[in-house]
Amino acid sequence: MLFKKDKGITEKKVLEALGHVDDPDLKKDLVTLGMIKDVKIDGKKVGFTVVLTTPACPMKDAIKNACINAIKLMVDMEAEVDVNMTARVVQDMNNQVLPNVKNVIAISSGKGGVGKSTVAANMAIALSQSGAKVALVDADIYGPSMPIMFGFENQRPTLENVGGRDLLVPFERHGVKLMSIGVLVKPDQAIVWRGPMASKALRQLIFDTNWGEIDYLLIDLPPGTGDIHLTLVQALPVTGAVVVTTPQKVAVADARKGADMFQLPQIQVPILGVIENMAYFVPDDMPEKKYHIFGKGGGAGLAEAIQAPLLGQIPMREQLAEKADVGTPVILGEDELVKKSFTELSQRLAQELAIRLATKPSSQKVRME
Numbered sequence: 547m548l549f550k551k552d553k554g555i556t557e558k559k560v561l562e563a564l565g566h567v568d569d570p571d572l573k574k575d576l577v578t579l580g581m582i583k584d585v586k587i588d589g590k591k592v593g594f595t596v597v598l599t600t601p602a603c604p605m606k607d608a609i610k611n612a613c614i615n616a617i618k619l620m621v622d623m624e625a626e627v628d629v630n631m632t633a634r635v636v637q638d639m640n641n642q643v644l645p646n647v648k649n650v651i652a653i654s655s656g657k658g659g660v661g662k663s664t665v666a667a668n669m670a671i672a673l674s675q676s677g678a679k680v681a682l683v684d685a686d687i688y689g690p691s692m693p694i695m696f697g698f699e700n701q702r703p704t705l706e707n708v709g710g711r712d713l714l715v716p717f718e719r720h721g722v723k724l725m726s727i728g729v730l731v732k733p734d735q736a737i738v739w740r741g742p743m744a745s746k747a748l749r750q751l752i753f754d755t756n757w758g759e760i761d762y763l764l765i766d767l768p769p770g771t772g773d774i775h776l777t778l779v780q781a782l783p784v785t786g787a788v789v790v791t792t793p794q795k796v797a798v799a800d801a802r803k804g805a806d807m808f809q810l811p812q813i814q815v816p817i818l819g820v821i822e823n824m825a826y827f828v829p830d831d832m833p834e835k836k837y838h839i840f841g842k843g844g845g846a847g848l849a850e851a852i853q854a855p856l857l858g859q860i861p862m863r864e865q866l867a868e869k870a871d872v873g874t875p876v877i878l879g880e881d882e883l884v885k886k887s888f889t890e891l892s893q894r895l896a897q898e899l900a901i902r903l904a905t906k907p908s909s910q911k912v913r914m915e
Contacts, residue, residue: 554622564577567609567612571900571901572599592617593630599900600676600900635649638783638785643781644752646760647681647760649763651762651764651765651784654787657769668888669888670764671721679758681762682723682765683748689768693729698717720878723760725755730747748778771807779813787818789820791844798844819898824840858890
């Protein structure tokens with residue numbers, strides 16, 4: 547149905563009212579931010595589109611309700627307001643080496659065994675479920691686990707010719723495009739590579755894969771700091787990094803070292819936040835109980851120390867390991883507590899990335915002498 551302007555309600559009045567609705571994260575009004583599109587008016591009917599910075603925005607409903615209230619209170623109490631909520635993920639403008647990839651997010655940990663890959667896998671799926679286009683690179687040369695977690699451990703990637711280049715075709719599972727160092731060798735073969743070999747393999751996975759249009763490219767890094775980490779920041783402008791830890795002091799201490807690497811003057815990759823995995827145990831038969839088996843407050847303490855937000859705390863549940871072993875990440879199961887934890891975590895990550903893009907300079911590839 548075509549909309550016609552009414553003398554009582556005008557586009558100018560609508561935009562003036564929406565100019566009083568702020569984005570809670572960016573601290574500016576929606577009109578100034580250019581987030582209001584396609585205003586249409588037909589008598590008492592008012593329609594417009596709000597273009598968010600991420601489909602995973604946790605404030606989506608609050609922004610929509612604020613827009614409706616603004617029109618009714620400042621324009622016409624009898625207005626019938628139709629708000630179309632959509633999203634366009636902002637691109638880190640310096641990423642010219644992978645122009646179809648809008649943002650690169652490094653997932654790191656100071657030590658092994660903290661569940662970094664499990665977090666990365668479920669977080670990638672949660673972002674995809676929000677409507678984002680997501681890809682995940684398994685760059686953990688010491689223990690590539692994505693082939694098992696996503697069920698492609700016995701498969702090999704195929705090639706397709708794109709613009710005269712033979713590119714790897716990524717695996718696709720649960721809405722996520724995937725590539726892993728593990729598919730470059732036999733499943734039962736130990737990966738024993740020197741630094742240059744591992745760095746070359748990472749570059750091949752990133753630059754010789756036909757990713758297509760991607761909003762968030764997650765890189766699951768090996769534990770600690772080393773050649774793979776330096777290769778990544780030198781090869782790509784990394785939009786931001788996420789640090790995964792468990793509550794124990796030794797895990798937090800190692801995670802702090804990993805975070806410090808990204809904050810070195812010659813690297814300066816923004817830390818988007820800290821994720822505390824295995825934060826507490828919740829038994830299936832007593833879901834109201836929380837047992838802090840590995841201590842309490844480690845993630846919050848690390849976040850405060852490196853001046854980054856605590857993005858989320860993931861509980862320990864029996865299904866976490868069981869689902870991963872059969873190629874079905876736990877977020878796809880029936881455990882509502884875990885699903886909620888990863889959904890909220892993905893929303894916080896997308897939120898912090900949007901704030902980072904709006905408030906800090908675009909990322910640069912690291913140049914080290």
